[in-house]
Each structure stands twice: as C-alpha cells, then as structure tokens.
Amino acid sequence: xxxxxxxxxxxxxxxxxxxxxxxxxxxxxxxxxxxxxxxxxxxxxxxxxxxxxxxxxxxxxxxxxxxxxxxxxxxxxxxxxxxxxxxxxxxxxxxxxxxxxxxxxxxxxxxxxxxxxxxxxxxxxxxxxxxxxxxxxxxxxxxxxxxxxxxxxxxxxxxxxxxxxxxxxxxxxxxxxxxxxxxxxxxxxxxxxxxxxxxxxxxxxxxxxxxxxxxxxxxxxxxxxx
Amino acid sequence: xxxxxxxxxxxxxxxxxxxxxxxxxxxxxxxxxxxxxxxxxxxxxxxxxxxxxxxxxxxxxxxxxxxxxxxxxxxxxxxxxxxxxxxxxxxxxxxxxxxxxxxxxxxxxxxxxxxxxxxxxxxxxxxxxxxxxxxxxxxxxxxxxxxxxxxxxxxxxxxxxxxxxxxxxxxxxxxxxxxxxxxxxxxxxxxxxxxxxxxxxxxxxxxxxxxxxxxxxxxxxxxxxxxxxxxxxxxxxxxxxxxxxxxxxxxxxxxxxxxxxxxxxxxxxxxxxxxxxxxxxxxxxxxxxxxxx
Numbered sequence: 001x002x003x004x005x006x007x008x009x010x011x012x013x014x015x016x017x018x019x020x021x022x023x024x025x026x027x028x029x030x031x032x033x034x035x036x037x038x039x040x041x042x043x044x045x046x047x048x049x050x051x052x053x054x055x056x057x058x059x060x061x062x063x064x065x066x067x068x069x070x071x072x073x074x075x076x077x078x079x080x081x082x083x084x085x086x087x088x089x090x091x092x093x094x095x096x097x098x099x100x101x102x103x104x105x106x107x108x109x110x111x112x113x114x115x116x117x118x119x120x121x122x123x124x125x126x127x128x129x130x131x132x133x134x135x136x137x138x139x140x141x142x143x144x145x146x147x148x149x150x151x152x153x154x155x156x157x158x159x160x161x162x163x164x165x166x167x168x169x170x171x172x173x174x175x176x177x178x179x180x181x182x183x184x185x186x187x188x189x190x191x192x193x194x195x196x197x198x199x200x201x202x203x204x205x206x207x208x209x210x211x212x213x214x215x216x217x218x219x220x221x222x223x224x225x226x
Numbered sequence: 227x228x229x230x231x232x233x234x235x236x237x238x239x240x241x242x243x244x245x246x247x248x249x250x251x252x253x254x255x256x257x258x259x260x261x262x263x264x265x266x267x268x269x270x271x272x273x274x275x276x277x278x279x280x281x282x283x284x285x286x287x288x289x290x291x292x293x294x295x296x297x298x299x300x301x302x303x304x305x306x307x308x309x310x311x312x313x314x315x316x317x318x319x320x321x322x323x324x325x326x327x328x329x330x331x332x333x334x335x336x337x338x339x340x341x342x343x344x345x346x347x348x349x350x351x352x353x354x355x356x357x358x359x360x361x362x363x364x365x366x367x368x369x370x371x372x373x374x375x376x377x378x379x380x381x382x383x384x385x386x387x388x389x390x391x392x393x394x395x396x397x398x399x400x401x402x403x404x405x406x407x408x409x410x411x412x413x414x415x416x417x418x419x420x421x422x423x424x425x426x427x428x429x430x431x432x433x434x435x436x437x438x439x440x441x442x443x444x445x446x447x448x449x450x451x452x453x454x455x456x457x458x459x460x461x462x463x464x465x466x467x468x469x470x471x472x473x474x475x476x477x478x479x480x481x482x483x484x485x486x487x488x489x490x491x492x493x494x495x496x497x498x499x500x501x502x503x504x505x506x507x508x509x510x511x512x513x514x515x516x517x518x519x
Contacts, residue, residue: 155338156309156349160356160404162397163335164389164416165459172459173338185397197397200360200404203313203353203371 001123002030002096003130004037004116012045012092013052015113019060019090022049023083024115025103026066027095034130037094037116039066045094045115063088070099076106085110138209144196146187151204153180159201234273234301234330235383238412238437243491244498245519246303246414246439247510248275249295251286257294263507264298270511273330274300275414275500278307281458282342289319292328303385304328309336312352313361317370320362324380332385332414333358333405337459356404359384363409385412385439390427391420391462399430412437414500416460419467419486421493428495437497440490444483444503444513445471480509484516491518 006012016022024042032038046064053060065082068075070093079085085107093100094115104112120132135151141159142149151157155173161181165172169182181197188194216224237244247267252260267274274295276288292302304323306316320331333355339347353361361371368379386405392398402413413431418424418440428438445453445463450472453463463471471479483501490496499517501510
C-alpha cells in the first residue's frame with residue numbers, strides 16, 4: 001500500500017491561508033490504514049485548524065468528508081452528492097499525492113492542497129509501523145533475491161551486492177539497518193537457491209520506467225485507441 | 227623500485243611483491259601539494275592509487291591527478307566510483323582516462339553520500355562495480371556497454387576492492403567471484419587485521435589467480451572516534467588496536483602500520499600492499515621501512 005505521513009501542521013496552515021471556507025477531504029484506503037489521512041485523521045486535523053485559526057481571530061468555516069478513495073473518479077464524482085464543492089474556497093486533501101492530483105483534475109476550478117507527504121509503497125509490520133518495500137521500478141527482481149528487494153532495501157541499489165561496507169551484517173549507512181544483500185544471502189541459502197545470487201545480474205533497465213507512465217490493460221485498448 | 231620499463235600490469239604478473247600507495251586529489255585546484263607527494267613517492271612505489279571523491283568528500287576528479295602522476299613518471303591506478311556518475315558518464319570518463327595514458331582502473335561502488343560533505347547529493351549507482359568492470363572490459367574489446375562499436379579502444383588493467391574482514395564473509399566472496407569473472411585481475415582489500423580472515427579470503431580466490439593487494443591504513447589518534455563509529459565504511463579496526471592508537475604519537479602509528487605490513491608479508495598470502503595515509507603521505511616511506519620493505 002501507499003504509505004504517507006501528515007505534513008507539519010504549520011505548513012498545512014500556511015497552505016490554506018486566505019481561504020474562508022475549507023473542505024478537508026479524507027481518503028478511506030491506504031492513508032486511512034497508515035493512520036495519516038482517513039476519517040479520524042481528518043477530524044483531528046479539522047479540530048487543530050479550527051483552534052489555530054480561532055486563536056488568530058480568523059473566522060474560517062471547515063467541513064469534513066471522507067470518501068472511499070481519491071485515486072478513482074468514480075468516488076470523486078460522488079462528492080457532490082454529500083456536499084456542494086462550489087461552497088468552498090479550497091479543498092485540503094489528505095489523500096496520497098496521486099489522489100490529490102486526480103481531485104485537482106476533476107475540480108480544476110478549485111484550489112486543492114495536500115495535507116500529506118506521500119512517502120513510499122510499503123507494508124504494515126505491526127500496528128503503527130510501516131516499512132518501505134517497493135520502489136515501483138517496473139523491473140522486478142524478487143524472483144532472484146528471495147523476495148527481498150535490493151532496489152528498495154540496499155542503500156546503493158546494488159543488483160550485485162553486497163558492497164564492502166556492511167558491518168556485522170548491517171548497512172554501512174545505518175547500523176540499525178540490515179544489509180540487504182546479507183538478508184538476501186540468508187534467505188536464498190534457506191531456500192536452497194544461492195545459485196540465484198551467484199548469477200551476475202544485468203544493469204537496471206531504466207527505459208522501462210519512463211515517467212510519467214500510463215498502463216492500458218489490453219482488454220481496454222480498443223476503448224482508448226483513437 | 228619504480229621501473230617504468232615494467233608497467234604495473236607486468237609487475238602484477240611478475241611475482242614481485244608490489245607496493246602501491248594512495249593519493250587524495252586536492253579539494254580545489256591547487257596541485258602543488260599533490261605534486262610534492264608524488265615526487266616523494268616516486269621510486270618508492272610501483273603505482274599510486276588516486277581516490278574518487280573518497281568517503282563522498284568532494285575533491286578534484288581523479289583523472290586530472292592521474293595525469294599529473296603520469297607526467298611525473300609514476301604509474302597511476304585511477305579509482306572510479308559508481309556513486310556519482312551514470313553509465314554514460316562512467317564510460318566517457320574511462321575513454322578520456324585511456325586517451326591520456328591511464329591504464330589501471332580500480333572499480334568501486336563508492337562510499338555512501340551520507341559520509342561526505344554533500345549529504346543532499348543524489349547517490350547515482352546507475353550501475354554497480356561488477357557492471358563497471360564489465361563495461362571497462364567491453365570498452366577494451368572495442369564496444370560500449372550497449373554493444374556499439376568504438377573508434378579506438380582502451381587497454382585496461384582492471385581491479386576491484388574486497389573486504390576480507392566482512393562478517394559474514396560468504397556474501398562478499400560471491401561478489402568477489404563475480405568481479406573476477408567479469409575481468410578484475412587484481413583486488414585491493416580493505417585493511418586487514420586478522421590473518422585468519424585474510425587466509426580464508428585468499429584461499430577462496432587462489433584458484434582464479436587474481437592478485438591480492440592488501441590494504442594498509444595508517445591509523446591516527448585523531449580519527450579513532452571515527453574508526454569506532456563507522457565513519458570509515460569498510461574499515462573494521464579491532465578494539466585493542468584502537469586503544470593502542472588512541473594515545474599514540476605518529477611514530478608509534480607508523481610502527482603499527484609497519485608491523486601490519488610485516489605480518490602480512492610473513493604470512494605470504496598477498497601479492498603486495500596498498501598504503502593509505504591521507505594527510506601523512508610523506509610518512510609512507512617510513513611506513514615501508516618500518517615494514518621491512
């Protein structure tokens with residue numbers, strides 16, 4: 001899932017300055033799971049903003065709404081069944097940046113600002129802890145590395161690791177972090193697949209990850225072909 | 227000592243015990259100090275290794291210092307780091323190096339940017355040291371990495387680094403095997419303090435006939451906190467040695483380095499040594515003398 005973190009409050013407050021009627025729009029999917037931008041977090045942010053702005057004698061009206069997700073037009077288009085977007089000067093979105101952008105596209109006559117910093121694709125290790133696992137490189141090598149991503153976990157993104165800096169199995173960059181290639185070695189040894197590590201892995205093909213990328217499912221190609 | 231009739235590559239295969247030392251490029255354009263160090267080490271070493279933004283500290287590009295080394299009649303080993311340049315720039319630099327007479331290339335991953343003085347720099351690592359060795363080999367065979375033919379190709383003597391003190395060692399050995407497979411004819415090790423570790427490493431690579439040049443660092447008291455806290459990636463100094471160095475004067479530090487050389491030479495495991503003494507390059511002849519060389 002996408003993991004995000006709420007922006008510092010002062011930065012959010014600065015980004016909404018000048019608006020008198022604000023809609024804080026939450027997202028009920030990834031950012032709700034990582035406790036950054038779901039319904040509860042929207043409520044907390046709304047309270048904080050109201051208090052802060054009242055302390056400055058600013059008379060700002062703030063409403064709250066959370067939809068299923070903001071990366072799908074289907075759900076964005078339903079917003080107007082709950083509120084009238086035109087009643088607001090500004091929408092403060094607590095979706096990931098992908099959702100913020102789609103929201104901006106749909107309501108391109110409205111100021112839309114992000115309440116979060118989108119950080120990574122990751123997994124929940126336990127309640128309240130998420131770790132980055134994927135860099136969306138479009139050229140997955142996990143079959144050769146025992147399910148451990150060297151692009152994400154290795155500080156130098158080595159495809160033929162380790163480097164000479166690993167100390168007691170820890171990365172030279174952070175002694176709290178495991179060396180990705182020691183992890184890969186241990187996993188492949190356990191699986192009896194060390195031959196995969198002994199192969200020379202070719203350089204990354206950056207051409208497969210041109211940005212921005214669009215994927216059209218082959219079943220839908222006709223719909224989108226002019 | 228430095229017989230220019232015999233190149234570093236020839237000396238590698240001659241069976242002689244090789245002596246190399248490293249040189250830091252200047253942080254600036256002033257090459258006077260560098261020229262002085264080269265002058266002092268001429269005739270003392272078989273080759274001078276020139277660092278590439280060592281520990282991610284920004285310095286002059288090594289090719290320029292290698293040119294100075296050549297002009298002063300000494301053979302350089304140019305370090306090339308994968309940290310700062312993509313595959314295009316790395317190949318370009320290799321061709322440029324060859325065009326000014328640089329033959330010996332040491333391919334390294336590069337210490338992470340966090341250790342240096344530009345911590346917000348983007349670590350490139352477009353390719354790793356195995357790919358870089360392979361690319362350099364490909365260039366010397368007349369093609370670039372993408373298979374395009376070259377008009378004029380370099381002749382390289384390729385080397386890489388290794389860390390016999392790594393724990394665990396097995397992943398390092400897999401990496402070293404790859405470096406040898408793609409063309410490394412010599413390995414410069416990170417400093418070794420435990421002869422058992424060195425022996426285990428040398429036993430593993432022996433069959434490949436790759437030359438192993440043991441790294442020797444001049445350890446100095448003012449850097450002890452950094453040796454301890456991991457600020458020198460790949461340098462794992464035993465605690466007893468750190469304690470010995472901590473209160474020592476420079477003469478003692480030179481003796482410690484000399485004793486390590488003696489130990490490595492008498493273990494008869496390596497084909498040479500590579501001394502690193504940043505800021506104290508003028509003491510390298512004393513270190514060699516203390517080491518019985």
